[in-house]
Amino acid sequence: xxxxxxxxxxxxxxxxxxTGCIANGALEVAEAIEQQIAEQGSxxxxxxxxxxxxxSGECEAGPVVRFMPRDLMYYRVRPxxxxxxxxxxEGAPVEKLMHKVDGKAVEHMADxxxxxxxxxxxxxxxxxxxxxxxxxxxxxGGYEGLARALKMTPEQIIxxxxxxxxxxxxxxxxxxxxxxxTAAGYDVFPKYIVCNGDEGDPGxxxxxxxxxxxxxxxxxxxxxxxxxxxxxxxxxxxxxxYALARDHIQHAIDDAYAAGILGExxxxxxxxxxxxxxRGGGAFVCGExxxxxASIEGRVGEPRAKYIRSVQRGLFDHPTVxxxxxxxxxxxxxxxxxxxxxxxxxxxxxxxxKVFAMVGKxxxxxxxxxxxxxxLRTLVYDIGGGIIGDRPFKAIQTxxxxxxxxxxxxxxxPVDFDTLTEYGAMMGSxxxxxxxxxxxxxxxxxxxxxxxxxxxCGKCTPCxxxxxxxxxxxxxxxEGRGKPGDIELLERIGHTMEDASLCALGKTAPxxxxxxxxxxxxEYEAHISNKECPAGVCAALxxxxxxxxxxxxxxxxTKACPAGAISGDRKEAHMIDPAKCIACGSCxxxxxxxxxxxxxxxx
Amino acid sequence: MSEMLTISIDGKECTCKKGEYLYDVAKRNGIxxxxxxxxxxxxxxxxxxxxxxxxxxEGGRTKVVTSCVYPVERECSVxxxxxxxxxxxxxxxxxxxxxxxxAPSFKNxxxxxxxxETDRLVTLDGxxxxxxxxxxxxxxxxxxxxxxxxxxxxxxxxxxxxxKGSDACVGCxxxxxxxxxxxxxxxxTDTTRTIWNRDFELVRCEECGQVMGTQNSVVFxxxxxxxxxxxxxxxxxxxxxxxxxxxxxV
Numbered sequence: 001x002x003x004x005x006x007x008x009x010x011x012x013x014x015x016x017x018x019t020g021c022i023a024n025g026a027l028e029v030a031e032a033i034e035q036q037i038a039e040q041g042s043x044x045x046x047x048x049x050x051x052x053x054x055x056s057g058e059c060e061a062g063p064v065v066r067f068m069p070r071d072l073m074y075y076r077v078r079p080x081x082x083x084x085x086x087x088x089x090e091g092a093p094v095e096k097l098m099h100k101v102d103g104k105a106v107e108h109m110a111d112x113x114x115x116x117x118x119x120x121x122x123x124x125x126x127x128x129x130x131x132x133x134x135x136x137x138x139x140x141g142g143y144e145g146l147a148r149a150l151k152m153t154p155e156q157i158i159x160x161x162x163x164x165x166x167x168x169x170x171x172x173x174x175x176x177x178x179x180x181x182t183a184a185g186y187d188v189f190p191k192y193i194v195c196n197g198d199e200g201d202p203g204x205x206x207x208x209x210x211x212x213x214x215x216x217x218x219x220x221x222x223x224x225x226x227x228x229x230x231x232x233x234x235x236x237x238x239x240x241x242y243a244l245a246r247d248h249i250q251h252a253i254d255d256a257y258a259a260g261i262l263g264e265x266x267x268x269x270x271x272x273x274x275x276x277x278x279r280g281g282g283a284f285v286c287g288e289x290x291x292x293x294a295s296i297e298g299r300v301g302e303p304r305a306k307y308i309r310s311v312q313r314g315l316f317d318h319p320t321v322x323x324x325x326x327x328x329x330x331x332x333x334x335x336x337x338x339x340x341x342x343x344x345x346x347x348x349x350x351x352x353x354k355v356f357a358m359v360g361k362x363x364x365x366x367x368x369x370x371x372x373x374x375x376l377r378t379l380v381y382d383i384g385g386g387i388i389g390d391r392p393f394k395a396i397q398t399x400x401x402x403x404x405x406x407x408x409x410x411x412x413x414p415v416d417f418d419t420l421t422e423y424g425a426m427m428g429s430x431x432x433x434x435x436x437x438x439x440x441x442x443x444x445x446x447x448x449x450x451x452x453x454x455x456x457c458g459k460c461t462p463c464x465x466x467x468x469x470x471x472x473x474x475x476x477x478x479e480g481r482g483k484p485g486d487i488e489l490l491e492r493i494g495h496t497m498e499d500a501s502l503c504a505l506g507k508t509a510p511x512x513x514x515x516x517x518x519x520x521x522x523e524y525e526a527h528i529s530n531k532e533c534p535a536g537v538c539a540a541l542x543x544x545x546x547x548x549x550x551x552x553x554x555x556x557x558t559k560a561c562p563a564g565a566i567s568g569d570r571k572e573a574h575m576i577d578p579a580k581c582i583a584c585g586s587c588x589x590x591x592x593x594x595x596x597x598x599x600x601x602x603x
Numbered sequence: 604m605s606e607m608l609t610i611s612i613d614g615k616e617c618t619c620k621k622g623e624y625l626y627d628v629a630k631r632n633g634i635x636x637x638x639x640x641x642x643x644x645x646x647x648x649x650x651x652x653x654x655x656x657x658x659x660x661e662g663g664r665t666k667v668v669t670s671c672v673y674p675v676e677r678e679c680s681v682x683x684x685x686x687x688x689x690x691x692x693x694x695x696x697x698x699x700x701x702x703x704x705x706a707p708s709f710k711n712x713x714x715x716x717x718x719x720e721t722d723r724l725v726t727l728d729g730x731x732x733x734x735x736x737x738x739x740x741x742x743x744x745x746x747x748x749x750x751x752x753x754x755x756x757x758x759x760x761x762x763x764x765x766x767k768g769s770d771a772c773v774g775c776x777x778x779x780x781x782x783x784x785x786x787x788x789x790x791x792t793d794t795t796r797t798i799w800n801r802d803f804e805l806v807r808c809e810e811c812g813q814v815m816g817t818q819n820s821v822v823f824x825x826x827x828x829x830x831x832x833x834x835x836x837x838x839x840x841x842x843x844x845x846x847x848x849x850x851x852x853v
Contacts, residue, residue, distance in 0.1 A: 300752055458734070458758070467756070483723065485723070492719070493694060496694040501653070
């Protein structure tokens with residue numbers, strides 16, 4: 001297919017087929033639209049083509065369908081809407097499927113504030129091109145960065161990356177150029193370039209979506225990195241759960257070999273580069289660089305002490321550069337458009353953009369990319385549209401189990417590598433879980449510690465045993481058995497873990513506990529001293545009651561209650577039977593009139 | 604010739620080779636750093652008990668490092684018993700004591716260094732293993748590789764694959780002998796040794812009747828050589844007698 005000739009006469013219907021939209025029936029939607037096109041027929045001048053793209057971003061409103069080049073965007077599309085959509089393409093749009101701003105339907109992507117405030121570099125092609133088409137990637141400027149890199153010396157490539165100010169986006173923020181330069185400086189061969197696609201933070205899907213939506217960008221970044229450090233072999237370590245990402249990357253690798261981009265002579269340059277996929281076994285700890293390499297080598301996925309760094313002795317004891325998916329996917333644009341262009345975006349110390357996976361109690365959940373330095377308030381309120389049900393904001397959990405909980409007082413801080421860290425929180429890899437006032441911060445800490453008890457590798461004492469003890473203490477606090485001194489003991493264990501644990505995951509494992517103690521200490525104290533869960537989450541400390549005056553008798557709570565504890569006639573105030581109530585909070589979530597109250601459980 | 608460096612450990616000047624592990628330098632200079640998971644028998648150390656942490660000041664920055672695997676690369680000043688280290692070591696000690704309450708060798712250590720006292724920590728009843736991994740290292744070093752750490756997180760333990768008798772195990776007891784806490788259990792009758800979910804036939808010296816090991820371990824140790832039928836001391840005695848018989852009449 002020659003894309004240059006077809007774009008002039010072909011209009012495209014982009015159907016988002018990211019994981020979220022597929023789960024909501026996007027594949028059926030794409031099929032239905034194709035069928036409709038076949039039935040209604042294209043007009044004489046315009047060919048219609050359905051293009052299954054990667055994640056377009058607003059997962060909460062999926063499946064998303066976009067008609068190009070008119071830039072008409074439809075949300076929450078069902079297969080039965082296909083007929084109306086195809087009929088509308090040259091006429092009046094289908095209003096009920098459009099985004100509404102102040103009650104008025106808007107047509108274009110940029111009219112939706114969710115997209116308008118974003119700046120897409122890593123995700124530039126995600127949701128726009130067919131991820132399985134090398135031609136579409138090339139038509140969008142793909143592999144131009146690699147072509148340019150092939151005309152440069154390794155030093156020039158690294159200088160360009162240095163100039164961009166790019167820092168590792170997996171969370172640590174180590175300058176990519178410096179990492180490459182160190183690896184390039186060792187004359188030990190073979191060298192390796194490894195892509196860390198083991199994204200495992202609960203609620204995070206940035207890297208998965210990038211690999212699914214634009215796999216060639218990751219490969220191109222790896223190829224450029226391989227040239228810079230002198231590697232002829234690269235490995236993509238992708239977690240087992242990311243089946244779609246793996247399929248797309250494999251498809252892209254096969255296409256790149258067939259097109260002479262990979263293999264014996266990269267784009268005819270004489271440089272050899274082989275890329276292959278290694279499937280992770282599903283261990284969270286294998287996202288840690290040395291554990292990841294141990295896993296590739298076929299050993300137990302445990303980290304080692306990093307006093308000798310991987311750039312010197314990494315995979316198979318050879319110099320190895322390990323970069324995160326998002327970091328690698330940023331590289332093609334830097335080489336194509338120049339490092340200085342990239343450095344103009346972002347803040348002084350954090351350049352470029354950052355992709356976030358925003359989930360939780362925010363109205364518009366999804367995948368967003370914003371310039372570094374954007375405030376959390378912009379992310380949550382302007383892009384995310386605020387908290388569901390306009391409830392009060394309580395905290396935002398960033399960076400997964402290695403991250404922390406950020407309170408409202410820090411919402412106006414710019415999000416970059418350094419600022420949040422100064423305030424005892426962190427940006428992390430990009431997972432963001434927004435929480436409203438119905439979230440208990442002690443329970444949140446307990447959840448993450450519980451997660452880590454299973455996912456720590458268990459090699460070193462402070463992490464393994466510290467987590468075990470923290471879980472026990474936090475469970476006690478949540479269930480009303482907390483004792484004075486527990487907070488201080490948690491802090492002592494936490495600080496020891498920070499200093500004495502073997503790897504970065506162990507050193508950051510106490511973050512969910514320490515950051516919630518730091519910003520929500522009074523909530524811990526309420527649990528311990530008053531045996532009260534102010535958020536009404538911890539079942540052992542909470543009971544629910546219905547405020548008769550506010551209750552309209554709609555019966556939503558009765559339907560939601562899994563314990564059959566709520567009774568009441570229609571349009572009459574309802575009652576909760578405390579003997580049957582399991583304090584799960586389903587009634588509170590279901591009530592649209594704020595009539596469900598939480599009180600301290602009396603023994 | 605490798606470069607020499609002078610560093611200070613607890614105020615004492617110590618010379619060392621560049622790249623030498625800090626723990627080894629301290630030990631050579633008579634400075635005691637406690638450790639559980641390190642053995643002179645192995646070149647690599649797992650660095651997992653985290654008892655041997657020390658504070659290193661290098662170029663104006665102070666950091667906590669694990670001395671058993673920290674290579675001295677430049678001049679530095681080391682504190683093995685700073686306030687921070689004593690606090691963190693006592694927390695790690697407390698964590699270990701509660702993990703393995705039945706490990707007898709801890710009692711001495713705890714008495715000497717002091718673990719954080721608290722009644723808020725849970726103990727694992729009956730547990731002796733501190734997961735130092737020396738047994739796995741020993742088994743690997745012998746070339747048997749029969750045991751490994753299995754599971755992860757708080758469920759991590761040492762075992763054979765799937766907890767079943769392993770064909771690779773020869774029942775040599777190297778793992779049990781290297782274990783600092785006596786956590787690896789085995790039993791013996793007159794003819795059989797049971798360890799790691801498997802029974803092994805014992806071989807006795809044809810001369811003195813002492814147990815020489817399991818049949819599998821004796822064959823494994825002989826490699827391609829002739830499998831011995833008597834124990835080391837009887838073999839030596841025989842050799843000496845033979846030499847005597849040979850050379851007496853020269």
